[in-house]
Amino acid sequence: MTAPEVKGYCPGALRPMQSGDGIVVRIRPFNGRLRRAQADGIATLAAAHGNGMLDLSSRGNLQIRGVTEKSYPALIEGLRHMGLLDPDPEIESRRNLLVTPFWQTGGETETLAPALTEALSQPGGPALPGKFGFAVDTGREAVLQTASADIRLERDAGGGLILVADGSGKGKLVTTETAIAEAMALAEWFMDTRTSETRMAALLASGASLPADHFVPRQQQSYVPTPGYTPLGAMVGLAFGQLPVKTLASLAKQGGLRMTPWRMLLVESARDLPDVKGLITDSGNPLLRVVACTGAPDCAQGLAKTRPIARKLAPHLGPDQMLHISGCAKGCAHPRAAPLTVTATTDGFDLIRNGRASDPPAQTGLSSDDIIKAL
Ligand code: SF4
Incomplete structure (x- = not known):
């Protein structure tokens, strides 16, 4: 069997990846959300500068495909104009963050996700491995436990906040005020403790012991993502995560979009889904x-x-x-x-x-x- 090529980095918009159909430009929506105007703008840019297809990745990012060296600068300029880019590739790479799509306006998640983004965006932050990521999973129940992340914020049985190192069955009690500093301290602990490991679960599996204050049992996730209407809007599935620009533009007319790692988008406030080719709305599909x-x-x-x-x-x-x-x-x-x-x-x-x-x-x-x- 031919060995696949290992790139050694996680591509982004500022550090794109060459693929068979051109350059892939991966957008990391801030706090896992696109405003309607941003979603519509991405559809316009992808139609003008890509091949008309986008992908929703397993980390809830949006990839524009088929970009050329000639069209890349104008695409990046357009994305920057819409506030969708980080200041530089290092910060973009470090800002690897999944956010529960089920956050409520005024809730803790709406505070924690931007605060963690801000902390990860500081110059001189920890030089974390490319795939190392964070999950703010602080809705009523955990929904991101099967998605890739190394440091997680979740809730304990009483609804309090806990900080969890991926691979551990226990977490550390934190508060809204301490959660972000504690998450960054855990990232530093990982960097100080690891040898060659690039992921938290691998480090713990190698025998590394977490600090003694990680003793609060985690709640096991029972949530199964399915398309359908939720109190926050409509969850729609995308076969293989593929999203033609026309579909994205059509969804943007309905509401803001919340990213998920499940090849699904949550369309905020949507009550009447458009009949768009390629959207999966039947949970039995x-x-x-x-x-x-x-x-x-x-x-x-x-x-x-x-x-x-x-x-x-x-x-x-x-x-x-x-x-x-x-x-x-x-x-x-x-x-x-x-x-x-x-x-x-x-x-x-x-x-x-x-x-x-x-x-x-x-x-x-x-x-x-x-x-x-x-x-
Ligand atoms: S996208 Fe598929 S074919 Fe391409 S490198 Fe990944 S696994 Fe291999």
């Missing part, structure tokens, strides 16, 4: 249970097209089956284990059960028809 990366030819490392095969396999999934299809062993779209993973190789597809895209396969050299029989 099997495409919600399929994760597929960009694949070939738009990703230069892809060894096969992923999304056509995903559409072919989806109707054959059982109601509880979840499938990850990866264009190579890198597994970008779902870096963790999945019940079923199909990885493209130079010799057909590998099928991996309860593993990651790079794990040893149960079957190799499969065609799409072979996979349907094996599901």
